[in-house]
Structures are given as C-alpha cells and as structure tokens.
Amino acid sequence: MARSLLEKLRKSLGLELNVAVLGFTGFLISLGMGVWLWFLTLYVVEELGASSVELGIIHMVSLLCFIAGGFFGFLADSLGRRPLIIIGTSIYSLILIFMGLSRSWMELALLMGFLRFIHSCYIGSIMAMASESVEHNKRGSALAFVNLMSYAGLIPAPYMGSWLHVIYASYQKHFIFGALLVAIAALVRTAFLKETLCQKVQPKAYLKELMSRASQSLRNTKLRYLIAFSAIYAFSANLTIGVQGLWLLYATEVSKLTSSDIGLWGSIYQTCFMAIMMPAGKLIDRIGFKKMLIIGIPCEALASALFIYARGLPQVTLISVLDAVFSSIDIVALQVAVATTSPSEYRAGALSLYSSAFYGASSPSTYIGGSLYAYNKQTPFLLSAGLEALTALLLLKMPREDGRST
Template sequence: MFKGITGNVIILGLVSFFTDVSSEMIYPLLPLFLTGVLGAGPVFLGAIEGVAESTASFLKLISGIVSDRVRSRKGLVLSGYAISSLMRPLIGSAGTPLTVLLIRTGDRVGKGIRTSPRDALIADSVEPSMRGKAYGFHRSMDHAGALVGPLIATFLLAYFISDLRQLFWLAGIPGIAAVLLIIWKVQETRQVLQPGRRLHLTALPAGPLRRYLLILFLFTLGNSSDAFLLLKAGAVGTPAYRLPLLWAFFHLVKMLSTMPFGALSDRIGRRSVIVAGWCVYALSYLGFGLARSEVEIWLLFALYGIFFGLTEGVEKAFVADLAKEAEVGAAFGWFHFAVGAGALPASLLFGSIWQLEGGAAPFLFGASLSGVAAILLVTVVKVPSQCRH
C-alpha cells in the first residue's frame, strides 16, 4: 500500500495531520467565538478570512520562487509551520475582533511560507512515477487531521472544559508536535540548486504548465466556498446539529479517496484523472442545484468528496510533472497563487448569482465552468511524453 512513499513523505503527512488537528480544533468554533464572545458581525468575519487567505496566496507564490534559490526547502517549511503553530493558539488570549484578525493573518503568513516549498520537497523526495500516490497520501493525512480535530474539540467541550479560550490554547499541542517532527525527521533532498538567480514575479511558467494554470484558474472561478454547500444543506432541512456530522463525513470521503486516485494517476496519466474529477464536480454541483432533501445532500457530499479525491493530489503531481526541474518551487507558487486568486471572486460571483437568481443558478454556473475547463484541458494542454505513465 505504501510502496514508493518515502520517509520524508510519511513524515510530512504526519506534520499535516497534526497541524490540521490543531487548526480544526479552532476553525469551526471561530465564528461562534467572534460573534458570541467578542461581539463581531458577519462582515468582519468575512474580512478576516478574505485578508488572511489573500495574504497566504501571495506568500505561497513568493516562497515557492525563493525555495528554488536557497539551499534548504526544509528551512522554509519549518519556519512556516512554526509561525502558524505559535500564532494559532494565541486566539485564546484575544480580547477584540481586531486581535483575532492579526492572529489569523499571522497564522496564514505561516501557511503561505510553508506550502509551496513543502509541495516541492515532496516532489524532490519521490520518483516521478510515484508522485500521484505521494501527494494523494499527503492529502489523505491532511483530511484525517481535519476529521479528528473537530471530534477532539467536541469531546473536550462535552466532558472536560467549557471555555473556548482554554480549548484554543490546548490546540497548540498538536501544532508543537508537527514542528518537532520537522526538526527531527524531515530530510533535505535537494536535487537541483539555482543560487543567485533573480526572482521573476511577473512571468508565468511557459508552455503546457502555463496553459494548465490558466485553465485551473478558470475552473476555480466556478469553485466557490464550501460554506455555500452547508448553506444549501440547511436550506433543504438538514438540522443544525447534523451539519458537523455531515462535514466530518465529507472529510472521511476525501481522506479515503485521495491516495487511491493519486496512485491511479501514476498508471493512467494525470490529465485523465483531473478531467474525470472536474466532470464529477460538474455532476455534484448540478445535483446540489436540484437537491430538495437531506438524503440527497448526503449523497452529493459523498460525490463531492470523490471530486477532491480525484483532483487534490493529482493536480499537484501534474504541476511537478510539467515544471522544469530547477523551478519546481516556483511552479507550485504559481499553482497556489492561481487557485487563491480565483477563490475570492468565485465566492463573490456565487453569492451574487444566488442573491439575484435563486439557489439553483449559481450551482449551474459552477458546473458549466468546470465542463468548459475539462474540455480545454483535453484540447489545449498537450502532455509531454515523459509525463505519460
């Protein structure tokens, strides 16, 4: 099952697991803390997430480019995880919404610093023919942490503590474990070093990779925040107390599907699996637009989770396949920047269409864009012979 997955990939998977346990002990409760304890409104909550994620997207681009120019990707990975792990539990000391904004932004600064170098380090650590499986494993561990974190938080709040601030401080423990794992176990495996080159921040990679990233940006414009799916679930009658269970089920499907589909892409090719995933996305969004019952919502969340299994790890493996060997970090920087740049307008578009045209229209819009993106990926992005498996 784990054949071809190196020690570095396993350790980085555990790092992501512990980091997501820490993050997801806090994140689902953050809206309640902001509105119920600190008195913030929904507009300020949106501002926090917008500023934090935009900061992370830009830094992912910078850190990816920098990681190709320095001698240690591990140093960037360590510093990014350390910043996030130190900042995140400080929410327990916040006395104002503005303080939460600063802490949350600091947390995302760490994410921006670590993400692209980490993905490049994974590419450095495995054979090209095993990248799909490696990224699938990493994403499955990430989703496992996202599943376990809320369950731990629920258990602690139900039986041991009643103060959200105490819970936020305790969430720092798995974050510290992640940092220690990097220090003790992650090995630098640089294969190519290009020191002294100037940073080119305005030029997208050329060739098939550029076309792929532009098409991915188009797809992302139709891929809105998953919060709208939870809103849809509530609109068809799913009770509030079952929404966390639905969310946990969603993460379970993602966790179980990412590694098998990543390994499949090693055998039949990345592009085919990504196209299949985008088609599954279109079907699931059409279904969400037409859904009228809670049972349908649960089935659609399962289908939507399979979309993640088909695409999350495989899209990253495809970036590594298409990138020049000396510019893998920069390629991941542009990849994350393209996704981040599309995410904010995607949610704004989705919300605007929902408000103007009703609940079904925005899902039809997202499904249509994913279909167009799938057609373009097949017709426009020619896969180099060395990338076919």
C-alpha cells in the same frame, strides 16, 4: 527510540523518510486545523457577530494573502526546502493562538490572512520535497499520500471540536488545541526531515535571483497554462466557500441539520475525501493527470448543482460525498501536473505560484459567493456548477504529460 519507530513504520508502508514525515506531521496539523476549521463559520457568526457577507470577506482577505506568499516559494529553490517548512510550521502554531484571542471578525480576518500567507510560503516546499523524494513514476502516489494524511486529521476533528465546545462552551479553545498539535509537528519535522535540493544548484537568495527564477518559471508555456487553468477552476469551485462555508450554512439553515448532524456529516465527508486520495494518485501515475481532471471537474459541478435539493442528513451526506471524492481527485491531479511540468531548479517556486493562483482566485470568489448567498441561498451553488462545467471545456487544450496539447 522515536526515530527507530518511525523507520519501522516507514518501511512497513514502503515510504521514503521525507514522505512519511511530511505525511504524519500533516495528519497532526490537519487534526489541529479541523478542530477549529469545521466550527469557524459558527464561531464567526455566533461569537463574533458576522453575517454571511462578512464571512465571505474573511475568506476573501485570508485567501488574498495567499498570493503574496507564492513569491517566497522560490526561496526554497535557493535556500532549500527544509528551512522554509520548519520555520513556516513554527510560525503557523503561534498565529493560531492569537486567532483564539480574537475579539472581532475583522481581527480574525487579518490573522487568517497572515496564516494563509505563512502557509503559502512553505506549501510549495512540501509538495516539492515529497515529489523529489521518490522516483518520477511514483510522484502521484507520494503527493497523494501527503495529501491524504494532511486531510486525515479532519475525520476525527469535528467530533473533537464538538466535545471541546461542550466542555468550554466557546469555540476559542479550539484554536489553542490546534496550536499545540502544530507545534508538535514542527518539532518532528525539525528532527527528521532531510533536504532534497542539491547543494550544487543553490545560489544566493538575493532578490534579483528570486525574480530571475520566477521569470524563468513563467516562460514555461505549459506551466503558465496550468497555473491559469488552476485559477479559473478555483474561482468557479470556491463560489460556495467550500464545504465548511456556504455548504455548512445551507445545511443548517435550509437542510435543517443539527450540530450533532454536522459533526457526523463532517467526519463522513473527510473520510471519503481522504480515502480516495491514494487510489487516485496511483491511477494518475498510470493514466495521467489530464484524464483524471476530465472525469473529476464535471462531477464536482454536478454535486454543487444537486446540493440545493438536499434535505436532511442522508441527502446532504450523499451529495457532499460526490463532491468530496472528485474534488480530492482534482487536487492531486493538479499538483502532479505542476510538479511534472516544472524542473527541479524552480519546482518549489512553481508549486508556490500554483498555490497562489489557486487560492488567490478563490479570494474574490468567496466574497462574491457570500454576497450572492445573502440575496438568494441557491445562487452560489448554481453559478459554481455552471462555471465549473465551462471550465471543463478548457481541458481540451490542457497540455499532455508529454508536452503536447490536444
């Protein structure tokens, strides 16, 4: 019965089965993640007694662990995408339970690091499976849909998190609720996902073979440039530790938002972030990823610079919506760029390397941003804006979709 309902829904939306399953399970995971993620800063500061510097350390440790998982993406190019996705999702749900039982910010940092590591092991497989389940000229739309659904749960999540806090007067139950939703997603993926890697190209996953695939991918000049560019962009953008990091702290400490304001602001932000993804994906399929990045990155920089002047909910929301729209565009454009540049035999590994570079570069950035915020609250936003503006200049050498560079 569940399979027939999924088939009807898939056909009504014109989606491939894998894309539909990855999208709708991504919604469950993002809903479970958003319930605790939007309140992570408050949980760390209020219940675990951490400062803004220690908040930066937590994000630094967790993002640094993302680097190690990139290598395991090449397992998906040998063993298949499906096994890594299912195993990774299952372990993800277990880690959330232990995060809810944390008794110190250091313990939470280690668990978040493990969570990021597991996520990095299979995120490349998800992007590879989605891009391989459709025709070449529909990859932007497929990746946009998976990304859209993977963020859609973050829209109702802040309100659900607020109600959980009202009921339990603690943020710890948020993690248990999230673990339950992720476990359901793991079961659905086990039941419905179909492998996209052809059996005839699956070698034995020995260490030597994995290293060979990693080396092969890095000999791709265009791919090397894209990975390096992604790392530089991520370092610049994440000096503010994202909207759930210093943006949230600044909004409560300087812009004077209340807890109810934060719930409304979070839902509006995630709605805009999500709503732009499908149009952006279709536009990327039509005009290419490079032009979209040329538009998106400078606008992100502008939003970061303007945020220091935001006072009250209307101004905070308006400026953060600008960030939501163009950061969403940039994320999809970079994923399409890497998926298009890398051939099938090492696509999952290449996308994992991209994720590792992206989040790995964010690791020191979050620590630096947290430290600068303790010194001056406006500095991380201005520095992030300036570096993003400089990063945009590198787009002049960004490879075209046809392999040339300008």
